[in-house]
Amino acid sequence: MSTRNACAVFAILFSANAAFAASAHPAPRLGTPMTAEDATKWDLSIFPDGRGLPPGKGVAKDGKVIFDTQCASCHGDGGRGATAEELVSIEPQSLKEEAASKAIGPYWPYATTVFDFIRRSMPAGAPGSLSADELYAVTAYLLAANKVIGDTDEMNAKSLPAVKMPNRDGFEWVGVKK
Ligand code: HEC
Numbered sequence: 001m002s003t004r005n006a007c008a009v010f011a012i013l014f015s016a017n018a019a020f021a022a023s024a025h026p027a028p029r030l031g032t033p034m035t036a037e038d039a040t041k042w043d044l045s046i047f048p049d050g051r052g053l054p055p056g057k058g059v060a061k062d063g064k065v066i067f068d069t070q071c072a073s074c075h076g077d078g079g080r081g082a083t084a085e086e087l088v089s090i091e092p093q094s095l096k097e098e099a100a101s102k103a104i105g106p107y108w109p110y111a112t113t114v115f116d117f118i119r120r121s122m123p124a125g126a127p128g129s130l131s132a133d134e135l136y137a138v139t140a141y142l143l144a145a146n147k148v149i150g151d152t153d154e155m156n157a158k159s160l161p162a163v164k165m166p167n168r169d170g171f172e173w174v175g176v177k178k
Contacts, residue, residue, distance in 0.1 A: 046116040050161030053115065056132030057156040060149075063141025066134055070123045079103075079145055084124070088145045095170045105146025109171055111163035115139045115155075136160070 046052035067079065075081065079088035086103045093106035101107060104114055119135050121127045130138065140155040149155070149163055 044116070044120050046112045046119075048110040048112055048161065050112055050157055053112065053157040053160060054132040055157060056136050057154050058133050058135070058137025058140050059154050060137070060141040060144035060151050062134075063137035063139065063144075066130070066138045067141050070130075071138070074124060079142060087142055090147050093167075095167065103146065104142055105148055105165075106167055109165055109168045110161075111139070111143060111148070111165055112161050114142060115160060 044052070067075075071079070073082075074084035075087050080086055086101065089101045089103035089106050091101070091106075093101045095107070108114065115135055118138060119128070119130070123129070136155045139160065140149065140153065143149045143155070143163060144151050144153070148165060153159065155163075
């Protein structure tokens with residue numbers, strides 16, 4: 001084999017090998033950089049003091065319509081529980097009881113968590129589908145049904161964090177500075 005031919009054979013083998021290497025070990029596809037706009041879809045946390053709440057407002061009357069059509073099928077009439085959790089309880093409760101209710105009124109320490117939870121995960125089949133006004137309204141409905149706020153109280157980014165949940169001081173914050 002002449003040197004020239006040997007070079008040609010080598011070139012063929014080399015390129016075949018390179019093609020094989022490329023197919024067996026494709027370059028890592030690590031995705032595209034996340035933009036600040038993409039990040040806002042995931043940046044959903046709302047803090048007890050209201051940081052993270054969007055603009056908007058709602059009252060219980062409008063929230064009841066949303067609850068009846070989009071939530072009651074799982075959470076029961078008036079939020080009294082069905083296949084999914086009871087969300088409403090107005091019986092006096094102590095966390096010290098063996099079967100303490102986990103409904104929003106007697107159990108949840110912060111009202112802002114209601115908005116946060118619903119926004120990120122409810123209704124179970126279509127999380128993220130409610131507008132800010134609808135979220136404030138359904139939150140107002142659940143707080144009013146639990147007798148934590150009045151039936152006509154408007155919930156918005158200012159009034160919601162100001163709601164004091166009945167059992168806020170019933171928890172022991174082990175290792176957490178209040
Ligand atoms: C298809 C059934 C379904 C629908 C519809 C639904 N939920 Fe839920 N929901 C669940 C289930 C199951 C859980 C418990 C699982 C979990 O905590 O993620 C839950 C949990 C919750 C919780 C937290 C309860 C707790 O004590 O931890 C809240 C608040 C809530 N849902 C509100 C709503 C609201 C408001 C709507 C309507 C906009 C709604 N859900 C619609 C099934 C549903």
